[in-house]
Amino acid sequence: QVQLVESGGGLVQAGGSLRLSCAASGRILSSYTMGWFRQAPGKEREFVAAITWNVGRTQYADSVKGRFTISRDNVKNMVYLQMSRLNSEDTAVYYCATHVSPVVVVTPQLYSYWGQGTQVTVSA
Numbered sequence: 001q002v003q004l005v006e007s008g009g010g011l012v013q014a015g016g017s018l019r020l021s022c023a024a025s026g027r028i029l030s031s032y033t034m035g036w037f038r039q040a041p042g043k044e045r046e047f048v049a050a051i052t053w054n055v056g057r058t059q060y061a062d063s064v065k066g067r068f069t070i071s072r073d074n075v076k077n078m079v080y081l082q083m084s085r086l087n088s089e090d091t092a093v094y095y096c097a098t099h100v101s102p103v104v105v106v107t108p109q110l111y112s113y114w115g116q117g118t119q120v121t122v123s124a
Contacts (some may be wrong), residue, residue: 040093058070093098
């Protein structure tokens, strides 16, 4: 079992920055992959970014590439999502998730554990 708790969401003006954190606990193996997803009202949950625990391999959605950075702290069991140049389309609930494999995948159904989510709202 893996428990995930997100934090760091809030209200930010367009063009601003925000850093999300995900605290992971439980049975965390270096062979796992951590992902960030988001879901806006009336839309499906979509992939944002992912990172492997072991070598730190990353992957980003095209919509956030160059603006968002995912990172992890293996000692603290933390995963971060640094978001910059935010715009209204980034408004969503952001979720941290765990995929029990070192292969980065973008399909949310392949992630086994999820946090409760944190709201990010970008105002014009």
